[in-house]
Amino acid sequence: xxxxxxxxxxxxxxxxxxxxxxxxxxxxxxxxxxxxxxxxxxxxxxxxxxxxxxxxxxxxxxxxxxxxxxxxxxxxxxxxxxxxxxxxxxxxxxxxxxxxxxxxxxxxxxxxxx
Amino acid sequence: xxxxxxxxxxxxxxxxxxxxxxxxxxxxxxxxxxxxxxxxxxxxxxxxxxxxxxxxxxxxxxxxxxxxxxxxxxxxxxxxxxxxxxxxxxxxxxxxxxxxxxxxxxxxxxxx
Numbered sequence: 001x002x003x004x005x006x007x008x009x010x011x012x013x014x015x016x017x018x019x020x021x022x023x024x025x026x027x028x029x030x031x032x033x034x035x036x037x038x039x040x041x042x043x044x045x046x047x048x049x050x051x052x053x054x055x056x057x058x059x060x061x062x063x064x065x066x067x068x069x070x071x072x073x074x075x076x077x078x079x080x081x082x083x084x085x086x087x088x089x090x091x092x093x094x095x096x097x098x099x100x101x102x103x104x105x106x107x108x109x110x111x112x113x114x
Numbered sequence: 115x116x117x118x119x120x121x122x123x124x125x126x127x128x129x130x131x132x133x134x135x136x137x138x139x140x141x142x143x144x145x146x147x148x149x150x151x152x153x154x155x156x157x158x159x160x161x162x163x164x165x166x167x168x169x170x171x172x173x174x175x176x177x178x179x180x181x182x183x184x185x186x187x188x189x190x191x192x193x194x195x196x197x198x199x200x201x202x203x204x205x206x207x208x209x210x211x212x213x214x215x216x217x218x219x220x221x222x223x224x225x226x
Contacts, residue, residue: 041219101162
């Protein structure tokens with residue numbers, strides 16, 4: 001039972017345009033969501049997050065939108081740059097209690113074309 | 115600060131061999147985690163340790179054991195390696211005050 005799904009395995013975008021990566025979840029108890037970026041042969045690095053009490057969080061070129069009723073979040077990158085080419089994972093958490101496990105999606109490989 | 119370190123970076127094992135993957139963090143984090151990453155599967159949690167002295171199973175614990183040696187170190191052991199354990203293994207840590215987990219560079223393990 002995949003609780004967090006990224007239905008697009010790959011996405012190709014032209015440099016300078018907007019990249020939109022999508023993520024869906026099924027567990028209504030999730031209350032915090034994160035995006036990680038992963039380059040080949042490196043560990044994932046934290047990119048941006050959003051609490052379920054918000055519907056938008058912005059950090060420079062990166063914006064995450066949360067639609068709780070649709071159980072959907074998206075990451076917007078504007079403008080896209082060649083260094084953004086990486087695999088992006090969304091992750092969800094059901095609270096800060098205990099170990100606070102994260103559930104990850106399958107990842108989307110983003111390629112920015114010059 | 116080195117953050118989260120993992121050793122070794124690469125390992126090739128024969129079926130039935132055993133090995134221990136080492137992980138250490140220098141951020142004074144309380145919680146530590148072991149994940150495996152397989153193509154099309156994302157990151158799946160193997161074991162975790164909410165705090166020093168405690169360990170619990172994650173989503174895919176079969177074939178693995180862990181030890182939380184102290185607050186800094188969390189090791190993952192494969193007692194009898196199988197080809198299905200060929201994967202990239204990541205260790206991560208987290209403080210009590212934040213949701214973000216910080217990952218090590220990974221260990222690429224091949225079992226033949």
